[in-house]
Amino acid sequence: MAQSVTPRSEDYSRWYTDVVQMAELADYAPVKGCMVIRPYGYALWEAIKEGLDRRFKATGHQNAYFPLFIPESFIKKEAEHVEGFSPELAVVTHGGGKELAEPLIVRPTSETIINAMFAKWIQSWRDLPMLINQWCNVVRWEMRTRLFLRTTEFLWQEGHTCHATAEEAQEETLRMLDIYADFAENDAAIPVIKGRKSETEKFAGAVRSYAIEAMMGDRRALQAGTSHFLGQNFARAFGTQFLDKDNELKYVWQTSWGVSTRMVGAVVMVHGDDQGLILPPRLAPIQAVIVPIWKSDEDKSAVLPVARQVLAQLEGAGIRARLDDREEVSPGFKFNDWEMRGVPVRVEIGPRDVEKGQAVLARRDMLGREGKSFVPQEGLESRVAKLLATIQTDLFARALRFREENTYQPRNYAELLEVVERGFARAYWCGSPECEARVKEEGKATTRCIPFDQPDEPGACAVCGKRAEEVAIFARAY
Amino acid sequence: MAQSVTPRSEDYSRWYTDVVQMAELADYAPVKGCMVIRPYGYALWEAIKEGLDRRFKATGHQNAYFPLFIPESFIKKEAEHVEGFSPELAVVTHGGGKELAEPLIVRPTSETIINAMFAKWIQSWRDLPMLINQWCNVVRWEMRTRLFLRTTEFLWQEGHTCHATAEEAQEETLRMLDIYADFAENDAAIPVIKGRKSETEKFAGAVRSYAIEAMMGDRRALQAGTSHFLGQNFARAFGTQFLDKDNELKYVWQTSWGVSTRMVGAVVMVHGDDQGLILPPRLAPIQAVIVPIWKSDEDKSAVLPVARQVLAQLEGAGIRARLDDREEVSPGFKFNDWEMRGVPVRVEIGPRDVEKGQAVLARRDMLGREGKSFVPQEGLESRVAKLLATIQTDLFARALRFREENTYQPRNYAELLEVVERGFARAYWCGSPECEARVKEEGKATTRCIPFDQPDEPGACAVCGKRAEEVAIFARAY
Numbered sequence: 001m002a003q004s005v006t007p008r009s010e011d012y013s014r015w016y017t018d019v020v021q022m023a024e025l026a027d028y029a030p031v032k033g034c035m036v037i038r039p040y041g042y043a044l045w046e047a048i049k050e051g052l053d054r055r056f057k058a059t060g061h062q063n064a065y066f067p068l069f070i071p072e073s074f075i076k077k078e079a080e081h082v083e084g085f086s087p088e089l090a091v092v093t094h095g096g097g098k099e100l101a102e103p104l105i106v107r108p109t110s111e112t113i114i115n116a117m118f119a120k121w122i123q124s125w126r127d128l129p130m131l132i133n134q135w136c137n138v139v140r141w142e143m144r145t146r147l148f149l150r151t152t153e154f155l156w157q158e159g160h161t162c163h164a165t166a167e168e169a170q171e172e173t174l175r176m177l178d179i180y181a182d183f184a185e186n187d188a189a190i191p192v193i194k195g196r197k198s199e200t201e202k203f204a205g206a207v208r209s210y211a212i213e214a215m216m217g218d219r220r221a222l223q224a225g226t227s228h229f230l231g232q233n234f235a236r237a238f239g240t241q242f243l244d245k246d247n248e249l250k251y252v253w254q255t256s257w258g259v260s261t262r263m264v265g266a267v268v269m270v271h272g273d274d275q276g277l278i279l280p281p282r283l284a285p286i287q288a289v290i291v292p293i294w295k296s297d298e299d300k301s302a303v304l305p306v307a308r309q310v311l312a313q314l315e316g317a318g319i320r321a322r323l324d325d326r327e328e329v330s331p332g333f334k335f336n337d338w339e340m341r342g343v344p345v346r347v348e349i350g351p352r353d354v355e356k357g358q359a360v361l362a363r364r365d366m367l368g369r370e371g372k373s374f375v376p377q378e379g380l381e382s383r384v385a386k387l388l389a390t391i392q393t394d395l396f397a398r399a400l401r402f403r404e405e406n407t408y409q410p411r412n413y414a415e416l417l418e419v420v421e422r423g424f425a426r427a428y429w430c431g432s433p434e435c436e437a438r439v440k441e442e443g444k445a446t447t448r449c450i451p452f453d454q455p456d457e458p459g460a461c462a463v464c465g466k467r468a469e470e471v472a473i474f475a476r477a478y
Numbered sequence: 479m480a481q482s483v484t485p486r487s488e489d490y491s492r493w494y495t496d497v498v499q500m501a502e503l504a505d506y507a508p509v510k511g512c513m514v515i516r517p518y519g520y521a522l523w524e525a526i527k528e529g530l531d532r533r534f535k536a537t538g539h540q541n542a543y544f545p546l547f548i549p550e551s552f553i554k555k556e557a558e559h560v561e562g563f564s565p566e567l568a569v570v571t572h573g574g575g576k577e578l579a580e581p582l583i584v585r586p587t588s589e590t591i592i593n594a595m596f597a598k599w600i601q602s603w604r605d606l607p608m609l610i611n612q613w614c615n616v617v618r619w620e621m622r623t624r625l626f627l628r629t630t631e632f633l634w635q636e637g638h639t640c641h642a643t644a645e646e647a648q649e650e651t652l653r654m655l656d657i658y659a660d661f662a663e664n665d666a667a668i669p670v671i672k673g674r675k676s677e678t679e680k681f682a683g684a685v686r687s688y689a690i691e692a693m694m695g696d697r698r699a700l701q702a703g704t705s706h707f708l709g710q711n712f713a714r715a716f717g718t719q720f721l722d723k724d725n726e727l728k729y730v731w732q733t734s735w736g737v738s739t740r741m742v743g744a745v746v747m748v749h750g751d752d753q754g755l756i757l758p759p760r761l762a763p764i765q766a767v768i769v770p771i772w773k774s775d776e777d778k779s780a781v782l783p784v785a786r787q788v789l790a791q792l793e794g795a796g797i798r799a800r801l802d803d804r805e806e807v808s809p810g811f812k813f814n815d816w817e818m819r820g821v822p823v824r825v826e827i828g829p830r831d832v833e834k835g836q837a838v839l840a841r842r843d844m845l846g847r848e849g850k851s852f853v854p855q856e857g858l859e860s861r862v863a864k865l866l867a868t869i870q871t872d873l874f875a876r877a878l879r880f881r882e883e884n885t886y887q888p889r890n891y892a893e894l895l896e897v898v899e900r901g902f903a904r905a906y907w908c909g910s911p912e913c914e915a916r917v918k919e920e921g922k923a924t925t926r927c928i929p930f931d932q933p934d935e936p937g938a939c940a941v942c943g944k945r946a947e948e949v950a951i952f953a954r955a956y
Binding site (some may be wrong): 064096142 | 617
């Protein structure tokens with residue numbers, strides 16, 4: 001903990017890994033491609049889960065649990081789906097000491113196994129809409145892994161819904177995208193661009209995919225959540241039908257949508273600095289840490305009771321607070337330690353503060369004098385609460401400003417190739433996979449999404465110069 | 479939903495499966511040995527998780543997440559452990575389209591993989607105790623499966639802790655057993671017997687295992703939670719050492735403990751009756767359901783607003799309430815439906831009740847006139863809250879009485895064989911595995927535990943007649 005992280009300017013990728021490990025969010029597992037989520041990282045994931053789960057339930061979704069194992073034949077039922085996922089599958093061939101008659105796939109996503117159940121449960125229009133969500137682990141074999149961002153096993157939620165009409169399913173697809181954006185912006189303080197995925201980038205088996213895309217601290221893009229309109233693709237493959245009001249048997253219209261532990265990586269990369277993590281107050285496992293300062297035993301006996309009193313004040317006001325009364329390390333060490341862990345507010349209390357009935361509040365997102373204020377101990381809890389709200393807003397504003405400063409509108413191919421090296425390119429695109437492939441090949445950038453927010457006029461494709469109806473976001477991505 | 483369940487007296491096993499499926503707790507999956515936990519069953523599991531998780535956190539435990547896959551070589555490091563688990567393992571042999579150099583085991587439990595991390599994280603006595611819990615899925619290959627009770631994949635929590643001394647680890651083992659008993663008795667209203675497992679019945683790799691044992695409605699036993707003192711077995715296998723205060727390198731002392739989705743099965747079997755589920759109010763996803771009663775449109779327009787008002791009253795008081803305003807089914811159908819789902823309190827409101835400013839409260843655990851009361855709409859929420867508390871207490875008392883009425887103290891082998899056919903046998907046992915094996919062979923009953931609550935005097939083993947220091951609970955078990 002005495003170490004410091006590699007500066008972002010020196011090596012962003014090492015900075016990220018350093019922060020994740022030194023803040024004890026996660027660690028490499030002794031299993032290829034897998035990670036261990038440590039308690040502090042898991043507490044952050046629990047806060048993310050809670051923020052999402054609350055929103056899912058408020059919109060009528062129910063949690064359920066489906067098997068980890070999927071018969072190989074199920075995965076093969078939807079043609080695009082199996083093509084997209086087969087290189088990534090982990091396969092169980094032996095169970096209970098015997099070779100299995102049919103290999104089992106460890107779920108990479110659950111459309112197929114869930115449709116097998118939907119087909120059984122859904123009979124009539126009265127059973128619709130069916131709005132299911134599952135919190136679980138999934139496995140996609142990965143060669144090059146990165147903690148939280150790309151691991152063979154990861155945790156996520158996957159929503160799966162069935163509707164009587166295409167319109168309702170489309171509405172649901174966009175409702176969930178909005179919920180993701182609302183969570184990202186309000187809870188995680190991460191500004192996102194909502195948009196449609198290109199044909200090349202869409203989910204294997206979907207008719208249309210949508211995503212929220214965020215800019216990380218190195219100006220690369222990260223897809224922070226996806227929502228898919230599946231049409232009737234899986235319903236047809238699995239025979240998921242219902243008897244409609246008009247007495248006709250019809251296939252249901254479906255959606256699926258997911259957010260994963262990648263979101264933890266996004267929080268690290270959007271807000272963190274060279275001192276470590278900076279956590280948005282709404283998600284921070286510890287929102288305020290109290291560091292008492294003493295040199296002599298006499299000081300200690302004056303300071304500690306006050307620090308405990310302040311802890312009680314904060315906890316009483318519903319603030320997630322912690323008192324760091326460790327004996328074996330210095331206040332300076334504690335400052336660094338909690339800065340590394342991104343605790344939004346530090347409350348310092350020394351002998352002089354006790355005399356004056358005050359405390360020092362220090363903001364994690366504004367280090368040094370500028371972020372410090374002296375406040376009376378009386379009513380300190382409401383000042384901290386107010387400060388947490390300010391930090392939440394400021395973090396979002398800072399991230400938004402950063403994204404705007406690093407988003408460009410290239411008008412030709414040379415400009416496009418140039419700007420994707422240092423940010424997002426918001427460029428007209430004719431929609432052809434060839435132009436998309438060329439940018440990927442020559443600029444290492446992909447279309448992140450075709451944003452909902454579009455210019456009024458058509459323009460010329462930044463790649464081929466042909467007429468383009470829409471702009472797309474091109475960027476290098478995680 | 480118009481069907482009814484097989485009566486318990488006719489076929490208890492079919493009764494159980496009927497209730498689980500008709501109350502929509504779970505369903506069979508199209509994957510051998512696996513189940514699907516449906517939304518209502520999952521909501522019950524969420525309530526169980528919450529009750530346990532709160533207790534774990536209050537005693538200083540932190541959640542974390544470890545990989546699903548365990549290298550085969552890890553499982554083999556602890557001799558008893560591999561012997562106990564190898565017949566039940568599911569094995570991944572292929573990943574990403576290639577055969578793996580070393581097969582991966584889908585975790586049956588995580589002592590081994592977690593110790594690999596503990597060995598890395600723990601250096602000094604300052605790192606102890608380390609108190610970790612994990613909520614996850616595990617896989618143990620099963621031939622004969624039963625929803626919630628025995629499935630190839632199940633959900634659980636597994637606690638894993640490290641301590642500096644054997645005493646502290648032993649204390650932790652019993653602390654967690656107490657927490658399980660507290661949860662079972664106070665939240666699930668299930669009386670449990672706390673005790674030590676015999677050598678034969680202990681966890682593969684533990685020094686000593688403890689369990690809470692409960693009596694189901696058919697008088698068979700179900701182990702509802704286990705807590706293990708692991709000694710230094712896994713620490714030695716994985717080199718989990720720390721530098722103690724005396725500057726000596728020592729192996730840590732460990733515990734592990736778990737409760738699974740079996741607990742859902744226990745709730746069904748302890749409280750349910752021939753009308754279906756009876757849920758203890760503290761765990762019930764819906765604590766009170768309001769059924770408005772009308773025949774004419776005029777009645778409906780008088781009744782529905784009042785029903786909505788009552789819903790608001792209940793929700794305002796923090797009661798998990800639901801208004802069943804379905805048009806297409808009759809009140810009688812709704813009564814049966816919610817009885818099947820075990821909702822503790824039904825609130826009926828008809829036109830006459832509206833006139834009189836009253837409502838009818840009906841207890842799920844006391845069907846018919848006896849369980850009904852007429853109460854004024856004003857202050858109804860506090861009456862319902864009180865009634866829920868009463869039901870919670872009454873369910874526990876009823877289950878305890880049932881267990882006591884069906885627990886016997888056989889003094890010889892003939893009596894022992896006779897009483898295990900109809901309940902628990904609390905019998906002196908010399909402790910020899912031979913006597914235990916004989917009862918298993920001839921009476922189909924196993925030692926469930928050696929209860930903490932022991933008689934003052936030694937006695938004669940109910941099997942062999944030799945001197946016995948302790949009594950054990952013998953029973954047929956799930």
